[in-house]
Amino acid sequence: MASFLILVMITLGVPMIGKAYAEYADVVINNFSSAEGMRPVVFPHWFHRVRFRCKVCHADLGFKFEAGGNQMRMVNIIEGEYCGACHNGEIAWAPENCDLCHSAKPNLATQVHGSTSQTLVTPVTGQPMEKQERAPKAKVLE
Amino acid sequence: MKTVMVMLSAALVAVFAPAAQAQQGDQVAAAAKNTPVTQGQPPAKEQTPVKPVNPFNRLMQDKSTFNPPPPEDGIHDPGNEGTFLLQPPREAFGAFVKSNFGNRVDWVKTLDEGKINPRWDRLDPKAEPDVLDLNIVRVVRGSMPDVLYPHAPHTKWLTCENCHDAIFVPEAGKNQISMAAILMGEKCGVCHGKVAFPVTECRKCHSLKKEAVSKN
Incomplete structure (x- = not known):
């Protein structure tokens, strides 16, 4: 009897396990990583905004306000562009610390965690976001 | 039985x-x-x-x-060694002003109360933003309260070029904004609903009471 109940509970509990509780605004960047055999990058907005204002990256360094919209390669970063402006071993850790940035679950799609488009807009394929290749960007007519 | x-x-x-x-x-x-x-x-x-x-x-x-450490947050890979070296959010958020949405931190108040002092310039820790104290009132056609847009908290984080002219034309009446556009990540939705406070917090923007309409 008790074991039956436990079985039922475990079966019901399974869908809840594995749900992501990551920080609002954590960005997963997977433009090239998976194709190159690396884990995707997690960019935690909260960590960076404690230390720098939005303007530093989004105006001075040229990061667009769009997840996956910045087509940076490791070459760019090593040359001091994008993340490499700080991640150079002087302001923040140097690019040879691969697994500190490339720390997302393998094959996770590019996304802004907890964003409206992730939580409210129904994915076109009906697949959960993490299983999708990349959700097509919706266009709004003016 | x-x-x-x-x-x-x-x-x-x-x-x-x-x-x-x-x-x-x-x-x-x-x-x-x-x-x-x-x-x-x-x-x-x-x-x-x-x-x-x-x-x-x-x-x-x-x-x-709320605010789980990286190995438990569902997007970091617990099988990756580096994941365990990253700072857990709760460790940083201790003294911050709390809120009921987003990542549960009121970033504007946290900055205003001096709990954090993020750099305005990548290298110069003394650089200060040019804060513009200009409120814009947007009259809403529907029944929601009108929108008061304060430049001040925005210019403490961002510079003019971030929004003007690519997202908003700096001229009254030139910007057509709708909640549909915002929900799809355009206009205010470029930040709100992604990184800045989410669009579920209606009254943070729709904050001005409408004047009562009289029949005379």
């Missing part, structure tokens, strides 16, 4: 299905109380750890699941 219990538990499960995890302990305890433990039964399997449920509303996220 056994059939009755099975039916009862099935009914309970049907009613409380999404909340079942929280009650798992209680129900198992109740079941144990009602059914005498048979000798020689194999020990119950170890229960799978489940996330607790919000007691106010089971569909809402429980407080204890």
